[in-house]
Amino acid sequence: MVSIGLGQNYSLFFEAGDHVAIDDQSIEEITGSSWSYQKSISAWIIPSGQSTNVSDGWSGQQIYGQNQMGFGFGNTHGISRGIIDGQDKIWVYNWDGNDDRIGIDYEIGELMHVALVHDDGILYAYKNGVLVDQVNSNPTADGGFIRIGGGTENGNAFNGHIDEVRVWSIARSAEDILDQMYLQLNGEEQGLVGYWNFNEGEGLFAYDLSDNQNHGDIIGADYSTETFNPCEDDEIVLWSYCLSVESTTELNLSSHQIQGQIPNNIGNLTNLTSLVLSNNDLTGPIPPEIGNLAELEILDLSGNALTGSIPSEISELSQLSVLNLYFNDLGGELPDFLQYMTNLRHIDLAGNQLTGPIDNAIIENADSLVYMNLSFNLLSDVIPLSIGALDDLRYLFLNNNSISGELPIELFQLNNLRYLWLSSNQIEGSIPSEIMELNSLQQLFMSHNNLSGLIPNGICDLSVDWDGQEDIGLTNFNISNNGLCPPFPSCLEGVVGYQDTSNCSGMMNIYESDPVLNGFTLYDAFPNPFNPVISLSYGIHIAQMVEVLIYDISGRPVKSLVSELQSPGSKIVQWDGTNDRGLALPSGTYFFTIRSGDRYDSRKIIMLK
Numbered sequence: 276m277v278s279i280g281l282g283q284n285y286s287l288f289f290e291a292g293d294h295v296a297i298d299d300q301s302i303e304e305i306t307g308s309s310w311s312y313q314k315s316i317s318a319w320i321i322p323s324g325q326s327t328n329v330s331d332g333w334s335g336q337q338i339y340g341q342n343q344m345g346f347g348f349g350n351t352h353g354i355s356r357g358i359i360d361g362q363d364k365i366w367v368y369n370w371d372g373n374d375d376r377i378g379i380d381y382e383i384g385e386l387m388h389v390a391l392v393h394d395d396g397i398l399y400a401y402k403n404g405v406l407v408d409q410v411n412s413n414p415t416a417d418g419g420f421i422r423i424g425g426g427t428e429n430g431n432a433f434n435g436h437i438d439e440v441r442v443w444s445i446a447r448s449a450e451d452i453l454d455q456m457y458l459q460l461n462g463e464e465q466g467l468v469g470y471w472n473f474n475e476g477e478g479l480f481a482y483d484l485s486d487n488q489n490h491g492d493i494i495g496a497d498y499s500t501e502t503f504n505p506c507e508d509d510e511i512v513l514w515s516y517c518l519s520v521e522s523t524t525e526l527n528l529s530s531h532q533i534q535g536q537i538p539n540n541i542g543n544l545t546n547l548t549s550l551v552l553s554n555n556d557l558t559g560p561i562p563p564e565i566g567n568l569a570e571l572e573i574l575d576l577s578g579n580a581l582t583g584s585i586p587s588e589i590s591e592l593s594q595l596s597v598l599n600l601y602f603n604d605l606g607g608e609l610p611d612f613l614q615y616m617t618n619l620r621h622i623d624l625a626g627n628q629l630t631g632p633i634d635n636a637i638i639e640n641a642d643s644l645v646y647m648n649l650s651f652n653l654l655s656d657v658i659p660l661s662i663g664a665l666d667d668l669r670y671l672f673l674n675n676n677s678i679s680g681e682l683p684i685e686l687f688q689l690n691n692l693r694y695l696w697l698s699s700n701q702i703e704g705s706i707p708s709e710i711m712e713l714n715s716l717q718q719l720f721m722s723h724n725n726l727s728g729l730i731p732n733g734i735c736d737l738s739v740d741w742d743g744q745e746d747i748g749l750t751n752f753n754i755s756n757n758g759l760c761p762p763f764p765s766c767l768e769g770v771v772g773y774q775d776t777s778n779c780s781g782m783m784n785i786y787e788s789d790p791v792l793n794g795f796t797l798y799d800a801f802p803n804p805f806n807p808v809i810s811l812s813y814g815i816h817i818a819q820m821v822e823v824l825i826y827d828i829s830g831r832p833v834k835s836l837v838s839e840l841q842s843p844g845s846k847i848v849q850w851d852g853t854n855d856r857g858l859a860l861p862s863g864t865y866f867f868t869i870r871s872g873d874r875y876d877s878r879k880i881i882m883l884k
Contacts, residue, residue: 284459286438286502287424287473287481290324293495294337294426295471295481300489302341302418305468306444311414314352315443315466317390317401317452319503322356322365322383324434329357332368332376336433338389339440341419342426349429351417354389356381356433367391367400371413379407386503388456394446404453421469421489423481424496438502442469442485457503457516461534462486473498511540520544527551529575535559537576542567553599554578561605566591575599577623585610585624594618601648602626609654611635623648625672632656633673637665648672650696655679658702663688674698674720681705687712698753699723706759711736718751726757727778735766742770761826762868762875771830776864779879794819797869797876804881811836811867811878812847819871823848826866826877833860852882 287295303310316339329335333350335357340350351370359366364378367389377400381387390401398412423440425432439459445466455464462470462484470485476498481491510517514533518526523544534556541550542564550571557579565574566588574592577599584607585600595616601623608631613622620643622636629652636649637659644665654676663685671689674696681704682697693715703725711733719739743750755772760779763771796814803809815821823837833854837846850867852860862884868877 284502285473285476285498285500286319286321286436287493287496288436288499288501289424289432289496290434291495292426292432293424293497294432295423295491295493295496296342296426297421297423297469297471297481297483297489297491298342298344300487301420302442305442305485305487305489306418307468309444310418311416312395313393313444313446315390315392315445315447315452316352316354316441317388317456318354318440319386319388319436319438319456320365321386321436321501322381322434323436324383326356326358326363327431329355329359329431331359331374332357332366333370333374334430335359335366337422337425337427337430338365338433338437339391340422340425340427340430341417342422342428343417343419349419350427351419352391352393352415354391355430357431365389365402367398367407369393369398369412370416372416375410375412377408377410388452388503390447390452390456392446392452401449401452404449404456406449421491423471423491426494436499436501438473440469440471441467444468457512458514460484511543513538513541518544521546523547524570525549528555530554533557537562537565537581539564541565545569547571548594549573551575552579557581559583561586561589561600563588565589568592569594571595573597576603577601579603581605583607585629587612590616592616596643597621599623600627605629609633609635609649609652617643619644621646624652625650627652629654632659633678634659634661637661644668646670649676651675653677657681658683658686660685662686665689667691669715670694672696673700676700678702682707684709689713691715694718696720697724701725703727706730706734708733710734713737720753721757722753722772723756726754726759729760729762730754730764730767730771732764735764741766759830760877761830761866762824762870762877763826763830767830769831773829776828776866776879779866779877794871794874795821795869795876797867797878800867800878800880803878804883806852806883808849808851809867809880809882810847810849812845813869814845815841815843818842822870824868824870825850826868827860828864828866833865 320338332355335355338354340353343349355366362378365381366376366378368376375398379400379402388403392399397409399409400407424437443466467485468487469483469489471481471483479493481493483489510519520543524546529551536559537557539562547568548570553575560583563586571592572594581603590612596618605627609629613636625648633654645667650672657680660683668689669691678700684707687709692713698720705728708731716737716739740751758775794817798812800809800811821837821841824832825834827833836848854860862882865880866877867880
């Protein structure tokens with residue numbers, strides 16, 4: 276498949292019999308069995324020179340016609356120019372035994388887009404994407420080989436420029452024509468069977484960019500840069516759209532299948548307040564000219580394949596409140612200029628390859644940052660203490676990076692925080708008791724880290740729905756795959772997932788140093804390892820409700836041994852390795868736990884068989 280870059284925009288100029296001969300495949304071959312009653316043909320043209328008197332559409336100056344190689348009727352359908360019955364027009368015609376035709380007004384030197392559509396007995400003519408007229412017309416009498424600009428057996432040669440000749444095996448609607456008349460195609464569009472855009476710029480071949488590759492010979496015609504660019508003097512072309520520099524304040528081309536790099540002239544739209552180019556096939560770097568858009572409040576380039584670093588010129592967008600660059604291939608260090616963009620409310624840079632510390636994105640003197648998503652990058656270092664300054668932050672996503680260090684107390688000063696996602700990092704240390712201060716929290720994800728120690732009971736005071744909605748697969752909490760130790764807070768029983776408890780032996784609670792305050796003392800179990808029975812002893816210092824439970828290595832309670840009000844004194848209880856249903860449990864590591872109110876202590880025990 277021949278591919279011509281979108282930046283090269285040429286037409287062919289025809290005069291004195293110049294034409295393009297396309298003889299590899301006939302119309303019937305490229306269009307298929309429906310060619311005689313269903314087809315569409317279009318081109319951009321600029322007529323020049325003199326028109327001529329002709330009798331029919333097929334005998335005029337042929338913009339698009341046929342050569343029968345000596346067999347058949349000559350031109351049987353197409354677009355031509357001529358004076359018929361005193362009317363000088365561009366003619367869309369079809370020969371079905373009669374010359375069915377529709378005239379289109381034009382002026383010499385006028386740039387115009389013309390289209391023929393033949394659909395099951397009706398012939399349509401369009402100018403610049405607008406229907407001119409329609410007439411009844413039966414199937415075309417004969418096919419032949421395509422000629423552009425002349426070279427036919429019973430027509431005249433065209434004078435002027437021709438560009439973007441397209442042949443379709445389907446009948447296209449007015450909306451189809453208008454939507455794509457300013458666009459250069461990729462050649463793979465459904466129903467496209469011939470496409471010559473003349474963007475070679477040199478040489479003697481007109482390449483067909485459709486799958487048929489029905490290339491043509493250029494005979495006499497010259498390349499020209501005079502071609503369709505239907506913008507006014509105060510407009511620019513972006514992705515073949517004409518945009519006014521002065522009046523364009525919002526540009527939303529999300530999911531428009533635009534390709535290639537973002538043109539540098541995007542920076543000319545200095546009155547833009549919103550630029551949304553998400554979910555396309557854009558590639559290459561973000562142009563620094565983006566920084567010229569001083570009025571920009573929303574910049575959304577997400578869901579593309581952009582590369583390179585985030586340009587420093589973005590720091591010049593002092594009005595920017597929304598920055599979406601997620602799901603691209605951006606790299607380099609997370610830019611430190613983000614911390615000075617004090618109007619930002621929403622930052623989403625997820626799904627790139629950004630490196631460096633998170634501290635670069637913590638906005639100084641932030642008054643409005645509500646949403647920050649830096650997940651699925653290569654960010655490292657620790658969660659900075661400065662994160663506590665983001666008073667209005669509601670959504671924080673730092674998951675799937677390489678963040679290390681301990682959880683800073685300042686993180687739990689974010690009283691407005693609703694979502695906290697920290698999974699899949701290298702965070703270590705314990706979960707601070709200050710986590711209970713996150714009284715607006717709705718989702719908490721900290722799985723796949725190196726967290727250790729006891730989970731503070733105050734976590735149960737959070738607003739999180741620990742069970743989620745299993746029927747629709749919605750979870751609000753995941754703390755699995757850490758090294759957290761039982762006993763676990765009652766609200767988390769059964770939902771903590773796998774924990775590496777190899778370092779949990781002898782884990783004591785915060786009251787261990789003062790047995791009176793603690794209310795009890797837990798002694799070592801004997802024998803340990805054991806088979807089949809182990810004795811568990813403890814001392815009660817004040818009358819209190821006491822629970823003694825056995826937990827398995829995943830933190831699930833498997834056996835309740837004591838649950839009653841107990842008076843002071845030494846106590847002993849035995850466990851025979853069974854669960855609450857009397858069934859024998861497998862050998863392995865378990866935890867003997869005593870709990871009273873919010874105070875608890877545990878010992879690791881090992882059952883052998």
